[in-house]
Amino acid sequence: MNKKQNILTVKDAGKSEIENEQERIELLLVDDESGFVDVMIKRMAKRNIHVTGALSGTEAVQILRKNDFDAAVLDLKMEDINGIEVLKIMKKMVPMMPVIMLTGHGSEDAAKEGLECGAFDYLTKPYDLETLIKTIMKAVRQRR
Amino acid sequence: MYNGEKRRSSYLMLFIKNRIGTVLIFSVMPLILVSGIILYQFKASHYEKIHAHLGTLVKKHKQNIDSFLNEKLGDIHFIAEIYSFHELGNETFLKEKLETLQQAYGPVFVDLGVVNSHGVQVAYAGPFKLGKAVYSDADWFKEAMKREYVISDVFLGLRGLPHFIVAVRKSVNGDQWVLRATIDFAAFNDLVENIRIGETGFAFILNKEGDFQTKPLMDVIPEKGPYMDLLESDTKEEVQIVEKEDELSGNNIYVSAFLKNGDWLLVYQQKASDAFSAFTKALRVSVIIIILGSIGTIALAFVRFKNMAHHMEKAEHERRLMNEQIIETGKLAVVGELAAGVAHEINNPVAIMVEEAGWIEDLLEEEEFKESENIAEFRRALKQINTQGKRCKEITQKLLSFARKTDSKIQEVQINELIEEIITLSAQRAKFSNVTIGCQLQDGLPVIQGAHTELQQVLLNLINNALDAMEKGGGTIDIKTRLNKDHIVVEIADNGPGIASANLKRIFEPFFTTKPVGKGTGLGLSICYGIMKRLGGDIEVQSVIDKGTIFRINIPLKKYIGEKQDLIM
Numbered sequence: 001m002n003k004k005q006n007i008l009t010v011k012d013a014g015k016s017e018i019e020n021e022q023e024r025i026e027l028l029l030v031d032d033e034s035g036f037v038d039v040m041i042k043r044m045a046k047r048n049i050h051v052t053g054a055l056s057g058t059e060a061v062q063i064l065r066k067n068d069f070d071a072a073v074l075d076l077k078m079e080d081i082n083g084i085e086v087l088k089i090m091k092k093m094v095p096m097m098p099v100i101m102l103t104g105h106g107s108e109d110a111a112k113e114g115l116e117c118g119a120f121d122y123l124t125k126p127y128d129l130e131t132l133i134k135t136i137m138k139a140v141r142q143r144r
Numbered sequence: 145m146y147n148g149e150k151r152r153s154s155y156l157m158l159f160i161k162n163r164i165g166t167v168l169i170f171s172v173m174p175l176i177l178v179s180g181i182i183l184y185q186f187k188a189s190h191y192e193k194i195h196a197h198l199g200t201l202v203k204k205h206k207q208n209i210d211s212f213l214n215e216k217l218g219d220i221h222f223i224a225e226i227y228s229f230h231e232l233g234n235e236t237f238l239k240e241k242l243e244t245l246q247q248a249y250g251p252v253f254v255d256l257g258v259v260n261s262h263g264v265q266v267a268y269a270g271p272f273k274l275g276k277a278v279y280s281d282a283d284w285f286k287e288a289m290k291r292e293y294v295i296s297d298v299f300l301g302l303r304g305l306p307h308f309i310v311a312v313r314k315s316v317n318g319d320q321w322v323l324r325a326t327i328d329f330a331a332f333n334d335l336v337e338n339i340r341i342g343e344t345g346f347a348f349i350l351n352k353e354g355d356f357q358t359k360p361l362m363d364v365i366p367e368k369g370p371y372m373d374l375l376e377s378d379t380k381e382e383v384q385i386v387e388k389e390d391e392l393s394g395n396n397i398y399v400s401a402f403l404k405n406g407d408w409l410l411v412y413q414q415k416a417s418d419a420f421s422a423f424t425k426a427l428r429v430s431v432i433i434i435i436l437g438s439i440g441t442i443a444l445a446f447v448r449f450k451n452m453a454h455h456m457e458k459a460e461h462e463r464r465l466m467n468e469q470i471i472e473t474g475k476l477a478v479v480g481e482l483a484a485g486v487a488h489e490i491n492n493p494v495a496i497m498v499e500e501a502g503w504i505e506d507l508l509e510e511e512e513f514k515e516s517e518n519i520a521e522f523r524r525a526l527k528q529i530n531t532q533g534k535r536c537k538e539i540t541q542k543l544l545s546f547a548r549k550t551d552s553k554i555q556e557v558q559i560n561e562l563i564e565e566i567i568t569l570s571a572q573r574a575k576f577s578n579v580t581i582g583c584q585l586q587d588g589l590p591v592i593q594g595a596h597t598e599l600q601q602v603l604l605n606l607i608n609n610a611l612d613a614m615e616k617g618g619g620t621i622d623i624k625t626r627l628n629k630d631h632i633v634v635e636i637a638d639n640g641p642g643i644a645s646a647n648l649k650r651i652f653e654p655f656f657t658t659k660p661v662g663k664g665t666g667l668g669l670s671i672c673y674g675i676m677k678r679l680g681g682d683i684e685v686q687s688v689i690d691k692g693t694i695f696r697i698n699i700p701l702k703k704y705i706g707e708k709q710d711l712i713m
Contacts, residue, residue: 033492039499046506125491129502 025049025140028072030060030086031102047133057086064093070140071120073132075102076110084113091118098139102127159453160446167445172438179430190423198341198399198419199383202412205339205347206382206401212335213295213404216252216310216327219245221293223256224312224323232258232267232323239269245325254307254326259285261320270326272303284309288322295404297351298329298358305329308357333358336410342421345414349403350375357408374400375409387416483654487540494540498533501526542667543654556591557599559632559699563623566603570611577611578618579638586626592699594679599699602672602683606636606695609668612659613640613693631681631698639692648687672697 027044029051031037037053044051052067054060060074072090076083083101090099098120103111111122120139123132223232223241231237238256245253255270263280279285284296288311296309311324336358339347349357350371370388377384386398395416403410417424505526507513516522567581574581610621617640624635643651650656652673657666669683676683680700687693 033496035496036492036499039496039503043499043503043506125495127495129499 023048025070025136026068027051027136028054028060028063028067028069030054030057030072031075032056033075043129044133049133049136057083057089060086061089061093064090069094069097070143071136072097072099073102073136074099074119075125076114077103084110084117087114087117087119096143098143100132100135100139159456160449163449164442164445167441168438171441171445175437175441176434179434183427183430186426187420187423190420194397194419195385195399198397198412198414199385201339201341202347202399202401202410203383205336205412206403206410209335209349209403209410212332213310216249216325217293217295217312219249219253220310220323220325221312224314229258229314229316229319229321235267235269238267242269250331252328252331254328257324257326259311259322259324261289266321274303284311284324285322287311288313288324289320295407297355297407308332337361339412342414342418344418345412347410347412350409350411352407370398371409371411374398374411483543487543490536491540494533494536498530501529501533539665539667542665542671554593555596557594557596558589558591559599559625559634560585560587560589562596562599563603563625563634566600566607567623569604570607573608573611574621577615579611579614579621580619581607581621581623583623583625585624589625589627589632590701592632592701594699598675598679602675602697603634603636605668605672606697609695610636610638610640610693614638617641619692628698630701632701634697634699635694636696637692637694642689642691643685643687643693644689645687648685651685652683 025048027049029037029040029044031040031053032055034053034055037051037055041051041053052063052069054063060072074083074087074090076087087099087101090097095118099114099118101111101114101119101122102125103122111119114122120142121135123135223245227237227241232241238258242253242256245256255268255272255274257265257270257274257277258267259265259279263278263282263285265274265277265279268274268277282301283299284294287294287296292313294309294311294313296311298306298308300306306329307326308329309324310327311322313320313322315321336347336349339345340361344362346361347358348360351357352375354372354375370386374384374386382401384398384400386400387395388398389395397414397416397419399412401410402408505523508519508522508526513519513522563583563585567583570581607621607623614621619639622635622637624633624637626633647656647658652669653666654670655666656670657664659666673683676697676699680702682698684696684698685693686696
């Protein structure tokens with residue numbers, strides 16, 4: 001635990017260090033772009049983050065019923081249910097799980113609403129992978 | 145742009161031409177008409193007056209001359225009546241009588257002579273040595289034999305000098321004799337020569353054959369002019385007045401009266417321009433007045449119409465601009481919606497592309513690939529994909545900020561402070577481009593409700609555009625603020641190369657740019673437009689090629705109470 005924190009507080013921590021030293025993180029990624037989910041699963045895996053992809057809000061809820069996650073990343077703009085609704089359901093189901101929102105540019109209003117509903121933070125798409133990972137780490141660390 | 149100016153000026157000229165015609169009809173024509181009528185009336189009455197005056201003059205002189213001749217005839221008649229042929233046949237007695245006459249009338253009587261019925265002069269008194277001259281062939285003697293009294297025409301006679309004869313015939317015991325007297329030509333001539341008016345008026349006497357009986361002051365050719373007509377006319381009027389054009393002396397007025405029971409004609413002749421000089425002067429003055437008046441009226445009308453045309457044109461231009469603005473707003477809404485939709489849809493594929501590229505990068509870290517000889521090239525290509533992905537991101541972000549309400553905090557903004565802040569920000573670039581930025585900011589402007597960052601973006605964008613436009617040649621940017629009712633107006637004027645009118649129409653369209661590919665996205669002004677519309681304000685542009693461009697933004701003072709929705713989406 002201490003070790004991890006030390007590593008994370010070091011600024012500009014290299015990718016390899018994160019890979020090697022951090023505990024494996026279970027992450028739920030909710031995004032209706034399967035192409036995006038696929039590549040994220042692979043890239044995150046290289047960084048010791050195990051990603052489970054959900055292509056819709058409904059699928060995400062179903063997965064949450066069966067599995068525990070350290071954190072969730074939620075795309076607010078999805079076809080079936082409004083991202084905010086998914087967030088609310090998630091917060092009811094697993095209140096302790098931090099949720100990081102992904103929003104399109106210019107929909108900061110929705111992101112703010114999400115923060116009010118208990119989301120940990122939001123990122124504007126498209127984003128840096130490094131930024132996302134840092135935010136996830138921050139969320140996980142806070143939760144633990 | 146030049147075409148436009150030409151078209152505008154020709155439109156202006158057409159407008160003025162059309163109206164000038166009307167002005168001519170309604171203001172200059174009455175002037176000419178009234179002056180013409182007055183002149184005509186004046187001319188008629190003036191001519192009448194001159195004619196009457198000349199008529200009277202000639203009539204008076206005719207009477208003078210007639211009475212002169214009659215008087216002389218009377219004198220001779222009196223002598224012939226009271227003295228007998230024998231008494232008068234005595235040359236001494238005759239000389240005595242001549243002296244008496246000369247004492248009474250001056251040197252009018254040159255000589256006296258008594259002629260018998262054969263035409264032989266029996267007695268003579270006078271300065272010439274005429275002795276027993278024979279007059280049987282002389283016209284006057286033949287005449288005297290037929291009539292009792294004769295006043296001859298002027299002739300040279302035996303003495304070779306112009307003179308004329310006054311003769312009276314008497315009979316003694318059936319024998320005829322004639323008393324004749326020579327009248328001094330000079331004395332008679334003076335009588336006629338004294339008729340002088342103006343510069344060109346003179347008089348003379350013609351006999352029935354058109355020979356001069358007096359010496360005219362100026363060259364007169366009896367065959368030319370209306371003299372013969374006057375001589376032959378059998379009018380009952382005492383005085384005849386004729387005006388005639390003549391190639392020698394121009395237009396002349398002729399006044400004539402018969403003398404000596406129709407034997408002689410007294411002619412008074414004067415150039416019409418001289419006779420009617422008062423009228424000519426009046427005519428000249430009124431023509432000058434009409435010309436000056438017309439010029440004045442037309443000049444005034446020209447100036448007035450030019451102003452009017454400018455006003456109309458301005459109004460027309462504003463109306464057209466407004467139409468364009470309305471069309472533009474509609475067009476921009478559609479284009480904006482489309483652009484925002486595209487931007488949003490593109491975000492996801494771009495994100496995936498960038499991530500996939502990242503994934504390849506991750507894989508390249510593995511041992512087996514590190515040995516590859518092309519590894520550097522792979523990395524460069526992946527970096528390029530990343531860079532271009534970021535560029536796409538920037539574009540879509542800009543597009544979305546044009547189309548959508550960004551979440552900017554509404555706060556109180558002091559526009560003058562904001563402008564000063566931005567001038568400081570741009571100072572370095574302006575210096576580099578050799579551009580001076582000046583500002584005239586109205587003091588005490590009220591604060592406005594708006595997003596600081598958005599207004600900053602608008603102003604910065606406009607200043608940057610101006611700087612871009614003047615990058616090559618340098619110039620000035622003038623920023624002005626003023627309060628206009630419930631708006632604050634900010635003007636950003638440059639003296640750069642201006643914007644062609646074709647481009648001006650499309651200037652607020654997303655992706656419209658005149659910059660080279662890759663230099664500008666064509667979104668800057670669209671975003672400004674979107675921001676100003678969201679603020680409830682306005683942005684407009686005026687530009688003249690080679691003169692410069694003015695961007696004017698109107699910011700409402702009242703907080704924009706629009707729906708909290710996006711402008712377009």
